[in-house]
Amino acid sequence: MTLIEARNISLDVPDMSHQALIGQRRKLRILKNVSLSLKKGETVGLVGESGSGKTSLGRCLLRLHEPSEGTLAFDGQDITHASPAQLKPLRRRMQMIFQDPQSSLNPRHTIGSILATALKLNELDAGETSIAAILGRVGLPASASRRYPHQLSGGQRQRVGSALAVALKPEFVVADEIVSGLDVSTQAQVLDLLKGLRDEMGLALAFISHDLSVVRSLCERVVIMKNGEIVEEGLTADVFANPKTGFTRTLIASIPLPEVRPGWLDQ
Amino acid sequence: MPFSLILSRALSALVTLFGVMVVVFVLVRVAPGDPISMMIAPGATDADIAALRAHYGLDLPVWQQFWIWFGQVLHGNLGTSISMKQGVITIIGQRLPATLELAIFALAMAVVWGGFIALVSTAWRGAWVERLIDNFNGIMLAVPDFIWGLAFVLVLGVLAPVLPISGRSDPSIDAGLTTQFYILEGLLRGKFAFVWDVLKHMLLPACALAFPLAAVIGRVLKNTMMDVMVQDYITLARIKGLSSLRILLQEALRNAAVPALALTGVQFTFLIGGTVITERIFSYPGIGNLAIDAVINRDLPLIQGLVLTFGIIFITVNMLVDALTVWLNPRLRHA
Numbered sequence: 001m002t003l004i005e006a007r008n009i010s011l012d013v014p015d016m017s018h019q020a021l022i023g024q025r026r027k028l029r030i031l032k033n034v035s036l037s038l039k040k041g042e043t044v045g046l047v048g049e050s051g052s053g054k055t056s057l058g059r060c061l062l063r064l065h066e067p068s069e070g071t072l073a074f075d076g077q078d079i080t081h082a083s084p085a086q087l088k089p090l091r092r093r094m095q096m097i098f099q100d101p102q103s104s105l106n107p108r109h110t111i112g113s114i115l116a117t118a119l120k121l122n123e124l125d126a127g128e129t130s131i132a133a134i135l136g137r138v139g140l141p142a143s144a145s146r147r148y149p150h151q152l153s154g155g156q157r158q159r160v161g162s163a164l165a166v167a168l169k170p171e172f173v174v175a176d177e178i179v180s181g182l183d184v185s186t187q188a189q190v191l192d193l194l195k196g197l198r199d200e201m202g203l204a205l206a207f208i209s210h211d212l213s214v215v216r217s218l219c220e221r222v223v224i225m226k227n228g229e230i231v232e233e234g235l236t237a238d239v240f241a242n243p244k245t246g247f248t249r250t251l252i253a254s255i256p257l258p259e260v261r262p263g264w265l266d267q
Numbered sequence: 268m269p270f271s272l273i274l275s276r277a278l279s280a281l282v283t284l285f286g287v288m289v290v291v292f293v294l295v296r297v298a299p300g301d302p303i304s305m306m307i308a309p310g311a312t313d314a315d316i317a318a319l320r321a322h323y324g325l326d327l328p329v330w331q332q333f334w335i336w337f338g339q340v341l342h343g344n345l346g347t348s349i350s351m352k353q354g355v356i357t358i359i360g361q362r363l364p365a366t367l368e369l370a371i372f373a374l375a376m377a378v379v380w381g382g383f384i385a386l387v388s389t390a391w392r393g394a395w396v397e398r399l400i401d402n403f404n405g406i407m408l409a410v411p412d413f414i415w416g417l418a419f420v421l422v423l424g425v426l427a428p429v430l431p432i433s434g435r436s437d438p439s440i441d442a443g444l445t446t447q448f449y450i451l452e453g454l455l456r457g458k459f460a461f462v463w464d465v466l467k468h469m470l471l472p473a474c475a476l477a478f479p480l481a482a483v484i485g486r487v488l489k490n491t492m493m494d495v496m497v498q499d500y501i502t503l504a505r506i507k508g509l510s511s512l513r514i515l516l517q518e519a520l521r522n523a524a525v526p527a528l529a530l531t532g533v534q535f536t537f538l539i540g541g542t543v544i545t546e547r548i549f550s551y552p553g554i555g556n557l558a559i560d561a562v563i564n565r566d567l568p569l570i571q572g573l574v575l576t577f578g579i580i581f582i583t584v585n586m587l588v589d590a591l592t593v594w595l596n597p598r599l600r601h602a
Contacts (some may be wrong), residue, residue: 064502084511091508104499107598108521117517118507148597164503 003204004061004172005037009070011056030056032228043205051135053228054208058174061206063087075161092122095165099177101157105149111160115167122168138163138193155186166197172204212255216240226246251261289580291331295570302565302589346568355572359554360589364447365435366553370539371467373476381484386515389492394581408484412541416475416548431468433550440464472549476541480534487530491523532588536581
């Protein structure tokens with residue numbers, strides 16, 4: 001059953017390079033006629049270069065941006081132009097994990113208070129034991145709740161980001177380049193964590209990445225974007241086996257291959 | 268804050284104060300004008316003048332005069348005012364509370380007003396409200412405090428006399444206070460009618476001092492708020508379901524306040540400097556007004572004492588701002 005459905009969505013933003021003397025700034029169309037739907041428990045990879053609109057699409061799906069054209073429905077309810085008050089009850093059910101956990105955690109609040117605000121606002125138990133349980137679920141010690149974001153490592157901060165998203169028991173999560181700032185072994189840990197949470201909670205997951213090898217290991221379906229448009233989509237296996245457009249072929253060709261000749265470095 | 272840091276700050280404050288003492292002491296003696304010539308009666312002989320000079324110690328070399336004064340200051344004695352024939356500490360002690368109450372009242376107005384316009388224009392960013400506030404702010408920023416003061420005197424004191432424009436309180440009211448902290452003591456003793464009268468006298472000079480500062484606070488705070496509002500943690504707060512007001516106050520303001528706070532500290536010292544002219548315009552009996560009298564009378568001990576007082580105020584304000592900045596920023600607190 002379809003959880004989130006975007007139909008022919010376009011998004012305009014004011015063009016900051018253009019200063020009008022009178023009246024409004026010129027508009028820049030950064031998403032053009034994009035359609036995408038996710039079923040419960042399904043994982044879709046959004047892939048593209050920087051500036052291709054994958055993050056904007058992700059934020060549109062969460063109704064952080066209001067689409068300029070098209071319609072957006074969550075669980076059968078039209079939220080294209082919903083007001084903040086109408087969105088409030090839905091907010092808990094759709095969450096986001098950010099690329100840069102450094103900037104997504106308020107430096108003035110402890111991890112515990114960041115989690116507690118989120119829980120309290122959504123009328124969930126924000127006691128010490130439940131926060132410790134959430135931290136434990138993402139592999140952090142309970143003592144992390146007293147720490148400030150700058151006192152954690154990058155991998156730990158990304159775990160806090162995931163902890164926040166899953167603490168609210170959402171149905172839909174947008175993960176925006178969540179592993180691109182991490183080293184490979186930490187990447188693998190965070191991805192394992194995400195997979196575990198997804199399978200456990202039946203999340204619909206929009207996984208935004210420019211790293212095709214990560215997308216291939218995680219996503220059933222993949223959407224390739226370029227210049228604000230979807231250029232190709234399909235099952236991950238199919239797209240990787242027979243890419244239809246030249247752009248996709250280039251992207252696939254750019255995946256770094258593992259070491260082909262063992263021991264070449266020693267020679 | 269670690270103890271060693273506090274200690275080094277305190278030491279550098281003392282060094283600064285010493286520098287202030289040297290500079291002002293030398294400057295008032297190098298500058299033209301002679302306190303003795305201001306006080307001699309016509310027809311005084313050269314011997315009378317020399318005797319007066321010796322009486323005030325002005326016949327000694329400047330460095331010797333300085334060490335005598337420096338020794339006195341270390342013993343808590345700022346000397347005797349030449350024009351007012353009273354201890355400098357006594358005079359300043361009587362006038363300082365008036366200036367402190369005025370400056371703090373003006374600062375409070377500026378922070379509240381500046382913070383308010385920053386929050387409103389951040390909340391309605393991109394809308395006409397923001398442009399209106401920006402333009403209004405530009406006017407407040409462009410006009411200096413003494414022009415505001417003169418304008419208030421003309422418009423609200425002369426054309427439409429709605430507020431008092433001189434003094435600190437109505438002389439016909441005798442509140443029977445023992446200190447010069449009229450507002451503080453008046454509130455503590457429950458003399459609200461008197462406090463109200465003092466506030467009315469204070470309102471126009473305080474506005475003149477507060478307007479430019481409010482504009483600076485408003486502008487800087489708005490800019491830092493705008494930087495903060497595009498951070499991911501603000502988006503995260505929206506996703507968490509926080510209301511716009513709570514996002515502004517709880518998530519954004521504390522992050523944005525730090526740069527604005529540092530600037531407010533610096534600007535507050537300008538505001539205290541501005542009290543000199545503003546108090547004159549409103550005949551307000553504070554140390555700023557006193558400073559002008561002291562300069563006119565070439566009252567060297569009083570000038571030195573006043574500059575030292577201003578120096579202590581500036582240094583204290585700066586140290587308070589440093590402490591607040593550290594307290595507000597956990598990253599510095601744990602450094």
